[in-house]
Amino acid sequence: MTAARGNRSNLAVLSLIVAAAAGLLTAVITTTVSQLSSRDYQQRRLLTTNNNDAASPPDYNKEIDPPIEEESLIAMQFSANPYAGRDKIEMIKSGEAKLASLRLSPDSLSGATGPPGSTSYTGVYGIFCVFDDQLNKEDPAIYPTVDHMMQTSNHCIEKRYTLPLDVVVEAVASHDRRSIRNDNDRLKKLPLSGMLFHQGFSGAGLIANALTTFGDTVVISEHAAIRDALNACDYLHNRFNSNDCSSLKHQKLVKDVISLLSRSSDSSIEHMFLKLDSASSAYIPLMRAIYPDSKWTFDYRKAEHVLAKSTEPKRSTCALKKRQPSSVMAFQALEHNVDLEELSTHEICALHLSTLVDVASREHESTGTGMLISYEDDLLQEDALIGTILPYLGLQKEIDANPSLARARVEEVLSKKANLRGIHSKDVDSQWDVGTEEHVHVSEEVRAASQLFMLNIM
Numbered sequence: 001m002t003a004a005r006g007n008r009s010n011l012a013v014l015s016l017i018v019a020a021a022a023g024l025l026t027a028v029i030t031t032t033v034s035q036l037s038s039r040d041y042q043q044r045r046l047l048t049t050n051n052n053d054a055a056s057p058p059d060y061n062k063e064i065d066p067p068i069e070e071e072s073l074i075a076m077q078f079s080a081n082p083y084a085g086r087d088k089i090e091m092i093k094s095g096e097a098k099l100a101s102l103r104l105s106p107d108s109l110s111g112a113t114g115p116p117g118s119t120s121y122t123g124v125y126g127i128f129c130v131f132d133d134q135l136n137k138e139d140p141a142i143y144p145t146v147d148h149m150m151q152t153s154n155h156c157i158e159k160r161y162t163l164p165l166d167v168v169v170e171a172v173a174s175h176d177r178r179s180i181r182n183d184n185d186r187l188k189k190l191p192l193s194g195m196l197f198h199q200g201f202s203g204a205g206l207i208a209n210a211l212t213t214f215g216d217t218v219v220i221s222e223h224a225a226i227r228d229a230l231n232a233c234d235y236l237h238n239r240f241n242s243n244d245c246s247s248l249k250h251q252k253l254v255k256d257v258i259s260l261l262s263r264s265s266d267s268s269i270e271h272m273f274l275k276l277d278s279a280s281s282a283y284i285p286l287m288r289a290i291y292p293d294s295k296w297t298f299d300y301r302k303a304e305h306v307l308a309k310s311t312e313p314k315r316s317t318c319a320l321k322k323r324q325p326s327s328v329m330a331f332q333a334l335e336h337n338v339d340l341e342e343l344s345t346h347e348i349c350a351l352h353l354s355t356l357v358d359v360a361s362r363e364h365e366s367t368g369t370g371m372l373i374s375y376e377d378d379l380l381q382e383d384a385l386i387g388t389i390l391p392y393l394g395l396q397k398e399i400d401a402n403p404s405l406a407r408a409r410v411e412e413v414l415s416k417k418a419n420l421r422g423i424h425s426k427d428v429d430s431q432w433d434v435g436t437e438e439h440v441h442v443s444e445e446v447r448a449a450s451q452l453f454m455l456n457i458m
Contacts, residue, residue: 081159083130088161092168093175095187097128099260100156102165102228109232109253111246119252126165126225129156136219140209141416145222169256172263187263190218190272192291194393198299199356200278201309203379206413207297208275210385213409214398216268220261221275229257230276230283231326238324251290271394281356282326284363295393298360301375303454304447305440310349318349329355336453346449354453386410
């Protein structure tokens with residue numbers, strides 16, 4: 001009897017707790033929905049006003065007044081925007097806000113829109129935020145990519161701006177033209193001195209870090225917006241099953257993105273280098289068509305080793321190529337008479353890595369340009385960086401100006417792991433012996449997949 005009363009009492013208490021929780025959840029949902037409804041109403045009203053006034057362009061900087069209600073629990077988790085009320089376009093013109101990534105719509109690069117031969121794209125949006133893009137100058141191994149630098153910015157994490165890219169490009173170009181005419185202080189456009197392509201885990205990070213140590217260079221490493229622009233046609237095909245992608249508009253998009261990224265307020269900078277993400281090596285011909293005078297390198301390593309490292313847990317991004325292959329990888333699959341859906345993770349990655357080598361080799365052989373760099377046979381050899389690779393990329397004058405300092409910088413780079421993965425890696429042992437051969441475990445799956453698809457680089 002006592003136990004029964006206790007159970008009834010416990011059930012009553014539990015019921016009260018559930019009811020209270022349900023009431024709190026209802027209040028939060030009601031408040032949030034009310035806020036969304038109010039914002040949606042104001043946005044519709046703003047769009048209606050803009051559409052009715054053809055002489056007035058849309059105001060991309062207009063801040064929508066929030067409803068006078070208590071903040072939702074979700075909103076309370078974010079910090080205040082220190083740039084609230086600022087003109088977004090003006091922040092981009094001045095170089096304060098920088099391009100972070102792109103967003104495309106199904107007909108962004110459609111050849112059916114606009115007059116024949118048009119290069120004007122539509123429905124491409126740039127994502128912008130404020131961050132310090134010179135952090136890699138302090139320690140390139142701590143901030144190996146643009147994404148690692150953006151991770152230090154609350155504005156990039158919480159308050160990014162989304163604007164039509166063509167509007168931004170035209171506004172920036174107009175601003176820069178006026179600045180030149182008026183001889184005002186302006187951001188100068190840097191020439192693209194070199195492009196670093198690679199398989200991944202093959203030493204391109206060491207080259208990028210060595211380039212960063214020179215005072216007159218800037219290295220833009222694995223920028224998401226460049227990746228998004230380069231693979232735009234393949235993305236539209238894989239995501240929307242669309243083959244309507246104008247090559248002229250595609251090239252214009254890539255040029256516009258790199259043009260925005262090439263603006264610098266540092267008068268001492270003379271060289272801009274791009275280290276592309278590994279998958280972007282599939283687009284070497286596209287980049288070479290746009291920038292035929294830029295030097296380029298392609299880093300690769302022993303087939304079994306690069307496949308083993310590429311398929312390690314938390315590193316196996318190449319597995320995504322099963323559903324998101326580049327057009328050249330899809331062609332390679334046809335050449336091998338294989339169905340991507342039927343391949344294992346190791347086989348997908350092997351085919352992907354083999355494709356990158358094929359693209360680089362063909363471009364090198366057909367044009368006589370570029371430098372193919374073996375991780376084991378070239379990069380790790382004594383004086384390879386200072387004596388061959390950096391001079392090829394156009395830095396012989398800087399090396400000759402102070403050979404001992406240049407050599408010391410390169411030796412410092414080679415004494416550290418190239419990629420320490422962000423600000424928390426300061427507690428990680430960063431030293432390594434470049435002369436010691438790295439032990440890479442090669443599983444049977446790796447060995448079989450490399451034998452199947454990677455004989456060209458073994």
